Amino acid sequence: MPLWIAVLAVAGLVVLTVIVGWALRRRENRPRNAGVADLEWLAADERGERATLVQFSTEVCTRCPQVRRMLREIVDGSDGVAVAEVDLTHRAELAARLHILQTPTVFVLDATGAVRSRFAGAPRRDAVAAELDRVIGDPAHV
Structure with a gap:
């Protein structure tokens, strides 16, 4: 195989890897409806x-x-909003049941306990605050 074909193949793989990584990273900070x-x-x-x-x-x-x-900074000063942490180290069945594939994963629950959205991976502060505002209906809480 000529050298230029090998270089093009490697360059193509690098470009493909960067695109896939960018897409996955972009998806990480977006809330998803969770049911x-x-x-x-x-x-x-x-x-x-x-x-x-x-x-x-x-x-x-x-x-x-x-x-x-x-998360604690976001809810500071917000009445009626709590932060809970669940350690999945010894609760693999819970991770499987809730389809949690990476940590951290953050769920936003409403007053009834329904999961309104979820973030896979480390979310951006503004994205979590916006989702919380949407759930509690208080755009001035942050």
Whole structure:
């Protein structure tokens, strides 16, 4: 095989990899509708009156601590909004049932406990705040 064909093949693979990585990264920070989930895994006292942000993490997650801090900062000063964390390290059945493929994953629950949206991976602060505003109907809370 001539050298120029090999170089073109490698360059094509690099371009394809960059495009796929960009698409996956872009999808990571966007909320998705999640439907209704069975919430027996979340204690009633961990739920907020107006909304709840639930972070799913593991012991080895490197981005989970900063996401945890960010979620707490978002809900500070918001009455009736709570943050809960679920460690999936020893709860693989829960991760499978809720289709959680990466950590951190964040669910936004409304007052009834219905999952209104979810973020796979480390979400952007403004995206989480906008979803929370949409759920609680308070655009000035942040």
